Amino acid sequence: MQTASTNICEGMGHSQELSEFKRGVVIGCHLCNKSMREISLLLNIPRSTVSGIITKWKQLGTTATQSQSERGQSILKHTVYRSHQLSAESIAKDFQTSCGL
Known part of the structure; x- marks a missing residue:
């Protein structure tokens, strides 16, 4: 049991x-x-x-999961932090690729 x-x-x-x-x-x-x-x-x-x-x-104050837009913001912050020396265009392309856009 x-x-x-x-x-x-x-x-x-x-x-x-x-x-x-x-x-x-x-x-x-x-x-x-x-x-x-x-x-x-x-x-x-x-x-x-x-x-x-x-x-x-x-x-x-909550344990609820993040919405899709909040997840996108987290991905963007991570992408910018990880590749802060790259150009804005290359960061944008990397972000779009990781989000499947």
Whole structure:
């Protein structure tokens, strides 16, 4: 017989997002003073995922996923930061390629 804690992340692959409920469980554990390591072991998810959820919740007050436009802004910031010595045209081409435009 499986307990709820071992069943909560069942079927989670590498590229799948956690459900809103699962992200809420992470925040609930955090509010109950569980460490990131304890939460990771309890829910069987990576510590980096736990850390990201808690950080986002502290900064934005939500655990909801980003909209498509917010993701585009993140990609643009990353592209500019990564290639800050390139010309604006080359940054624009790189951004359009990464966004599939």
